[in-house]
Amino acid sequence: MGASSTLALCATVAGAAAFQIPFLFPPSQTLVQITNDTIPLVNSSALQDLISGDRLLVRAKKLFEIAKLGEHEYNHPTRVIGSAGHVGTLSYIYESILELGPYYDISNQSFPAVSGNVFESRLVLGDVVAKSAAPMGLTPPTKNKQPVFGQLVLVENDGCEDSDVPDSVAGAIAFIKRGVCPFGTKSENAGRKGAVAAIVYNYEKDAVQGTLGTPSPFHVATFGLSGEEAAPILKKFEKEEAVDGIAYIDSEVNQILTVNIIAQTTAGDPENCVMLGAHSDSVTEGPGINDDGSGTISLLEVATQLTKFNVTNCVRFAWWAGEEEGLLGSDYYVATLPEKENKKIRLFMDYDMMASPNFAYQIYNATNALNPEGSEELRDLYIDWYEEQGLNYTFIPFDGRSDYDGFIRNGIPGGGIATGAEGIKTKEEEKMFGGKAGEWYDSCYHQLCDNLGNLNMTAFVVNTKLIAHSVATYALSFKGFPERTGFAASSEYHSQVKYHGSKLFI
Numbered sequence: 001m002g003a004s005s006t007l008a009l010c011a012t013v014a015g016a017a018a019f020q021i022p023f024l025f026p027p028s029q030t031l032v033q034i035t036n037d038t039i040p041l042v043n044s045s046a047l048q049d050l051i052s053g054d055r056l057l058v059r060a061k062k063l064f065e066i067a068k069l070g071e072h073e074y075n076h077p078t079r080v081i082g083s084a085g086h087v088g089t090l091s092y093i094y095e096s097i098l099e100l101g102p103y104y105d106i107s108n109q110s111f112p113a114v115s116g117n118v119f120e121s122r123l124v125l126g127d128v129v130a131k132s133a134a135p136m137g138l139t140p141p142t143k144n145k146q147p148v149f150g151q152l153v154l155v156e157n158d159g160c161e162d163s164d165v166p167d168s169v170a171g172a173i174a175f176i177k178r179g180v181c182p183f184g185t186k187s188e189n190a191g192r193k194g195a196v197a198a199i200v201y202n203y204e205k206d207a208v209q210g211t212l213g214t215p216s217p218f219h220v221a222t223f224g225l226s227g228e229e230a231a232p233i234l235k236k237f238e239k240e241e242a243v244d245g246i247a248y249i250d251s252e253v254n255q256i257l258t259v260n261i262i263a264q265t266t267a268g269d270p271e272n273c274v275m276l277g278a279h280s281d282s283v284t285e286g287p288g289i290n291d292d293g294s295g296t297i298s299l300l301e302v303a304t305q306l307t308k309f310n311v312t313n314c315v316r317f318a319w320w321a322g323e324e325e326g327l328l329g330s331d332y333y334v335a336t337l338p339e340k341e342n343k344k345i346r347l348f349m350d351y352d353m354m355a356s357p358n359f360a361y362q363i364y365n366a367t368n369a370l371n372p373e374g375s376e377e378l379r380d381l382y383i384d385w386y387e388e389q390g391l392n393y394t395f396i397p398f399d400g401r402s403d404y405d406g407f408i409r410n411g412i413p414g415g416g417i418a419t420g421a422e423g424i425k426t427k428e429e430e431k432m433f434g435g436k437a438g439e440w441y442d443s444c445y446h447q448l449c450d451n452l453g454n455l456n457m458t459a460f461v462v463n464t465k466l467i468a469h470s471v472a473t474y475a476l477s478f479k480g481f482p483e484r485t486g487f488a489a490s491s492e493y494h495s496q497v498k499y500h501g502s503k504l505f506i
């Protein structure tokens, strides 16, 4: 796998180099605003009318063909960052926008991304194989990618401070409670004291599917463990009985270069932009046609149809990379925006998973109480539209699981819609949306079968029309939409959000 990773790096760099243009912010003073009097001003229903399922499907087929480029290296279709399937996706997006001529300025933003693979893992506690043991995302392997043996040593408090970790952890396996600080901090603290592996056990019954986040030289091989499987171990500690364990993780963490693609209308007020994004990458396991091929395609199609109209405000489309590794592309983009540029983004709309086969029409429940002012107005725009169409909708938590997170954390109002991932459809939702209660919204979420057969075309068309509506509304006017204020999220947002992308980080 080492050799193939080198291939991946070369493929990405070569692919990125094919359209390497330095990323520049459009200089507002010198920007030539193109106004074309021969085309009408944008109108929501006219833009919505141009959205067709046939065109979306043609693009989905194209994307699946592109995902097959990943087969050579991964033995199955994938568009994971670093793969030929992702490089092909970037070229497809770039070329599609380029074909639209001077209507858009396109830029590529290259950034370093870490990508991790776990090939094999096993955790034995006493003489029991821990069923819930899940290697953390971006975990390093155990020493020499071999099993390591050691006593389990209970770390005090939450393992967030150096002083919580007893010296006896050296050569042992640290046993740490989940909570208060990120998993990465716990692993680092244990690694610094010489632990050979770490286990973060849940304070709840469930398993922990987490990520260590940004790699550190002090990270040690780290598992998440369910509260249920941790309970008997904790009992033994209480009785001062010794427990030993065997930990084994064969994994790698690579740094690669990947690319965000940004397209901005040359017309429209560049000081007041409506921004929207989808992620261009998939997970390693599959082609990601719903996640987030659907959002990627919706944005391409709306960007294409928008060229038939003039705009008052600038519209900025983004295709993020590295979402599946922990929102890397969108985080990088927002983190590197100077305040002057940050302020020009009036709001950010996230479109991730538009066509889940067992869909619900989900709206992120983004309120102004918890999020930058304007997030709630955007939420209400989605509500009003579904109601006008006579369609049902539900609210879902706005909890850091997609690319809006970096925007909210930097004071930019945001929100979005989705159709559901690994959650289970309720009986009530079955009545509201059809489909099947008791099953995942997307039974192929993050799997090989997220292919062409994994799109619900009704939901795909409905939601792409709603995306068109959101773009048309704000491209026309920000009347009544709150002005931008600060550059940070509320402390409540910080304390409530436990996800960063699809994985828990805390």
Ligand SMILES: [Zn+2]
Pocket: 279, 291, 292, 323, 352, 353
């Ligand atoms: Zn996604």
